Amino acid sequence: MASIIPNYIKKLFQFKIKKTEIKIDENAFLQCPQCKSMIYQKDIDNNFGICPECENHFRITNKQWVKILLDNEELSPLFEKYKPNDTLNFPGYKDKLKILKKNNIDEAITTYKANINGITVLIGIMNTEFIMGSMGAVVGERITLLFEKGLKENLPVIMVTRSGGARMQEGVISLMQMVKTSAAIKRFSDSGNLYIVVLTNPTTGGVTASFAMLGDIILAEPNALIGFAGPRVIQQTIKQTLPEGFQRSEFLLEKGFIDSIVRRNNLKSKLTNILKIHNYK
Amino acid sequence: MFDRILIANRGEIALRVIRACHELGIETVSVFSEEDRDSLHVKTSDHSVCIGPASPLKSYLNKNAILSAAVLKKVNAIHPGFGFLSENYEFAKMCEDIGIVFIGPSSDVMHQLGQKLKAKSIMNKHGIKTIPGSTQAFNNAEEALQTAEKIGFPVMIKAVSGGGGRGIRIIKSSDNFKNIFNEASHEAKISFNDSSIYIEKFIEDPKHIEFQIMCDKYGNCIHLGERDCSMQRRKQKIIEETPSQIISEEQRNKIGKKITKTLSDIGYQSAGTVEFLYSKGEFYFMEMNTRLQVEHTISEAATNFDIVKEQIKVAADSKLSLKQNEVEFKFHSIECRINAEDPKNNFLPSMGKITNITFPGGPGIRIDSGVYSGYTITPYYDSMIAKIIAYDTTRMKTIAKMIRAINEFHVEGIKTNKEFVLNILMSRGFYDGKYSTNFVENRVLNN
Numbered sequence: 017m018a019s020i021i022p023n024y025i026k027k028l029f030q031f032k033i034k035k036t037e038i039k040i041d042e043n044a045f046l047q048c049p050q051c052k053s054m055i056y057q058k059d060i061d062n063n064f065g066i067c068p069e070c071e072n073h074f075r076i077t078n079k080q081w082v083k084i085l086l087d088n089e090e091l092s093p094l095f096e097k098y099k100p101n102d103t104l105n106f107p108g109y110k111d112k113l114k115i116l117k118k119n120n121i122d123e124a125i126t127t128y129k130a131n132i133n134g135i136t137v138l139i140g141i142m143n144t145e146f147i148m149g150s151m152g153a154v155v156g157e158r159i160t161l162l163f164e165k166g167l168k169e170n171l172p173v174i175m176v177t178r179s180g181g182a183r184m185q186e187g188v189i190s191l192m193q194m195v196k197t198s199a200a201i202k203r204f205s206d207s208g209n210l211y212i213v214v215l216t217n218p219t220t221g222g223v224t225a226s227f228a229m230l231g232d233i234i235l236a237e238p239n240a241l242i243g244f245a246g247p248r249v250i251q252q253t254i255k256q257t258l259p260e261g262f263q264r265s266e267f268l269l270e271k272g273f274i275d276s277i278v279r280r281n282n283l284k285s286k287l288t289n290i291l292k293i294h295n296y297k
Numbered sequence: 298m299f300d301r302i303l304i305a306n307r308g309e310i311a312l313r314v315i316r317a318c319h320e321l322g323i324e325t326v327s328v329f330s331e332e333d334r335d336s337l338h339v340k341t342s343d344h345s346v347c348i349g350p351a352s353p354l355k356s357y358l359n360k361n362a363i364l365s366a367a368v369l370k371k372v373n374a375i376h377p378g379f380g381f382l383s384e385n386y387e388f389a390k391m392c393e394d395i396g397i398v399f400i401g402p403s404s405d406v407m408h409q410l411g412q413k414l415k416a417k418s419i420m421n422k423h424g425i426k427t428i429p430g431s432t433q434a435f436n437n438a439e440e441a442l443q444t445a446e447k448i449g450f451p452v453m454i455k456a457v458s459g460g461g462g463r464g465i466r467i468i469k470s471s472d473n474f475k476n477i478f479n480e481a482s483h484e485a486k487i488s489f490n491d492s493s494i495y496i497e498k499f500i501e502d503p504k505h506i507e508f509q510i511m512c513d514k515y516g517n518c519i520h521l522g523e524r525d526c527s528m529q530r531r532k533q534k535i536i537e538e539t540p541s542q543i544i545s546e547e548q549r550n551k552i553g554k555k556i557t558k559t560l561s562d563i564g565y566q567s568a569g570t571v572e573f574l575y576s577k578g579e580f581y582f583m584e585m586n587t588r589l590q591v592e593h594t595i596s597e598a599a600t601n602f603d604i605v606k607e608q609i610k611v612a613a614d615s616k617l618s619l620k621q622n623e624v625e626f627k628f629h630s631i632e633c634r635i636n637a638e639d640p641k642n643n644f645l646p647s648m649g650k651i652t653n654i655t656f657p658g659g660p661g662i663r664i665d666s667g668v669y670s671g672y673t674i675t676p677y678y679d680s681m682i683a684k685i686i687a688y689d690t691t692r693m694k695t696i697a698k699m700i701r702a703i704n705e706f707h708v709e710g711i712k713t714n715k716e717f718v719l720n721i722l723m724s725r726g727f728y729d730g731k732y733s734t735n736f737v738e739n740r741v742l743n744n
Contacts, residue, residue: 026322040372044395045365054365056391 048072050239064280073217073237073280078126081141081176085284087131094127094138094165095158102185103153109185116146124149124179127162129171133288135296138166139174142223148180151223155183156193159227163200163211172210172296174287177228181221194226201230210294212287215242215265215274233290234274235283236265242274299323299373299398299613304338305363306378307678309667310589311338314376317605326370328363330356332675337667344370351677357381360388367397374398374612376605380679383588384411400612401567402587409563410585420582423559425552427582428574430497436482438475445496446471453499454478456485467499500581502733503574505529506541507586508556509596511607512565513617518557521596521604522626523549525730528721530644530737535714536721537592538631539599542692542730544575552580557621568593568608591684594665595630598688629695630688633703633718636680640717646680647712649673657705661689661698674711682713692730696722717741 051070065076102109124146142149166173182190213231217240243263261267278286303326304311318325327342332351339345346366349356377383389404410416417427429448434457435441445452451469466481486492504527512518525541526534573580593604637647650673656664666683687699
């Protein structure tokens with residue numbers, strides 16, 4: 017609607033124009049997909065990435081995960097020299113990698129040697145920003161190396177998983193990572209060391225079918241989607257209506273697939289307790 | 298210059314801000330609760346956004362709903378009006394973070410002045426008297442007496458954990474101080490499980506005097522004189538006037554200078570009100586309201602200065618348009634608040650549909666109201682339906698004008714305090730202008 021005051025009058029009242037143009041942060045608010053309330057982004061950030069109204073656990077960045085779980089935020093990642101490349105000449109993969117590199121997103125997993133309340137651990141945090149956290153050769157290699165390091169140094173390993181599964185662009189090579197990581201975990205476990213998995217939303221496909229389900233202790237965030245094939249694929253295949261809450265953490269806890277559901281704000285203390293019980297100091 | 302301003306309020310004050318914006322050629326965005334769909338502040342605004350259900354907590358106090366509407370409508374600035382979020386420094390901080398101008402002081406200054414003790418110490422530091430009191434609590438009558446003597450009798454003793462008037466005693470002299478102290482301490486122990494007591498000077502028959510101030514970003518600060526708001530019932534102001542009958546020009550200038558200097562020093566910006574208790578020639582600072590006030594209208598009428606427009610301009614980085622020596626006190630001005638309530642039934646709020654309403658008019662009368670014939674008053678919000686403002690060259694002419702205006706004012710369908718206000722206006726106690734904050738309770742309601 018135009019102003020009710022004609023311009024030739026308005027001009028007479030014009031007061032000093034602001035020097036800097038006003039810029040609104042258009043991403044300051046978002047609607048929670050679960051409870052539909054408008055939430056101030058900062059309130060989510062200051063609340064472990066959890067909706068303050070309904071406790072919906074939003075996806076958070078790797079940096080936020082480091083801040084929430086680890087004692088020191090200034091860490092240099094392990095095995096960084098291994099970078100993804102397009103061995104199969106898969107259409108469009110090179111361009112994708114180029115864009116991700118430009119945006120400084122390194123791979124679908126970052127691994128660290130770090131402290132949790134003073135206890136030294138090896139930890140891998142997956143990143144959905146990189147092709148939906150999918151597992152290719154480099155992801156598999158970094159995980160394998162992490163477990164081998166754990167074996168050598170007698171350190172516990174923690175995995176924070178979120179992934180769409182094996183990376184399509186690396187074809188059979190990515191499927192091989194399921195075998196490779198599983199073998200590394202078997203050797204690690206035989207040595208008597210502890211492996212804890214934290215399943216977050218979503219953990220699916222080849223990741224669920226390999227290292228994500230091989231933890232000695234499997235924790236999950238509330239209401240996380242955890243499964244192999246997606247619910248829609250299953251529904252179309254078996255032509256039956258799926259039960260309510262299908263493939264969600266609560267459903268899987270009931271069926272015995274996972275050990276416990278932990279809210280993100282309690283995760284650090286929960287992990288500390290588990291590590292202490294297992295005599296890590 | 299702003300293109301578009303969101304008004305985070307309702308009723309007559311939202312309308313007041315919309316009017317200022319429109320006169321400046323600025324578009325407005327109103328926010329409203331489901332209950333307020335038919336309100337004037339929605340009908341008169343260029344844009345409007347529904348922000349939630351009737352309950353203020355879910356609508357007019359819902360920071361996220363209001364600010365996401367502001368982002369959606371791409372406004373440059375937010376005017377908070379009074380009440381609701383107007384003194385919420387967290388809200389102001391959110392605006393700053395998002396990049397929307399909050400029309401008011403910075404969140405930091407607002408936070409400082411919002412803490413009573415902090416505000417008191419700021420004023421003390423700048424040589425403004427505050428109500429003398431103990432800085433610590435006492436359990437021992439002996440120690441308390443020493444402090445009471447230092448403060449000077451009469452004193453008021455209050456339970457630290459108290460509330461609702463319980464555990465409060467007024468002690469006139471040191472003679473029976475210990476007995477009364479022990480009694481109060483004992484009562485506090487029984488009532489609140491905390492026997493500690495603090496001491497404050499008792500101000501007898503005070504007047505409520507407040508100064509309207511206006512500051513810009515560049516350290517310029519002016520005052521628009523005082524308002525006498527002593528005519529109150531249960532701390533609710535009923536009639537306000539400016540200038541006060543008991544303050545000399547010299548006093549006005551002296552205290553005005555101190556306040557403007559203080560606020561300029563702490564970097565205050567926008568409009569604000571500094572409230573004092575006044576007794577026997579002394580001003581005691583009570584608190585600072587870091588916002589526009591209901592009765593800003595009489596200062597506007599008396600000085601012919603638009604406070605709301607100036608707030609908007611100052612928020613857009615303009616300099617104050619007046620210097621202190623250019624402020625002219627041209628008129629006497631009085632405001633009466635007309636509430637939907639029943640004085641004959643213990644001032645119970647009166648709800649329902651206003652079947653007919655006729656406002657007074659004529660020279661020297663200003664009406665600020667958000668209601669109209671056919672409007673329904675609901676229990677969710679405050680009961681003020683109109684502010685009637687009269688102004689004229691002398692106080693007596695203004696009183697006569699106000700009495701005339703109230704007589705013209707006509708409402709059907711609901712009960713109002715119109716007759717009650719008229720009685721006060723016509724009383725001897727109002728006529729001499731010396732009334733204190735106890736006037737309504739002691740002289741009007743007890744008769």
